[in-house]
Amino acid sequence: MVKQADLVLAMWLRGDAFSPEQKVRNVAYYEPLAVRDSSLSSGVRAVLSAEVGHLELAYDYFAEAALADLYDLHHNVAQGLHIASLAGAWITTVAGFGGMRDHNGELTFAPRLPPELSGISFRMCVRDCRICITIHADKATYELVRGELVRTSHHGTPITLTQNQPITLPIPPPPPNPAPHRPPAHRGPTISGL
Secondary structure, eight states: OBSOOHHHHHHHHTGGGSOHHHHHHHHHHHTTTBOOOSTTHHHHHHHHHHHTTOHHHHHHHHHHHHHTTTTTTTSOGGGOOOHHHHHHHHHIIIIIISOOEEETTEEEBOOOOOTTOSEEEEEEEETTEEEEEEEESSEEEEEEEESSEEEEEETTEEEEEEBTOOEEEEOOOOOOOOOOOOOOGGGSOSSOOO
16 A cells, blocks of 8 residues: 555656556556545546546545545544645646646646536636636537637647637547556545535
């Protein structure tokens, strides 16, 4: 057992240094081994689970990050909020379900939603521009709210955003990777199926 799978974090932060096959293999390897008793773990695990197509697992980790204090999952909420866990919920929304990556100064998106969510929307500031991304199960809409233009991509397809010209694109199905072995119940996501 390991406390946290630091390699999983590295695959998010430096995802450009790993192949899709390496990510699938490493997520599958660490899923049953990491104990995740840190409030920092669930957000990162959700991001990589979403990227490799394990959307329901990603949703379980998202719920754990978002509800850590409301459910007092770590039995210490009386000492204060787990701000990093709350940030993990935001990270899961944007980098997990929104598929946002910034490698070598290139902003990209590869959104996919788990069945439990009908849609999400978030805004970001990018180089003096503000963009809005709205994601549904079958499509994503990118809109430049303020600024000159933003170049990005959607699942590898380059797009250029200009003001007042939203772009809506279909979302491809997730890769058909086999689900990882789940850890024993006491080490899996604490809140499942909300």
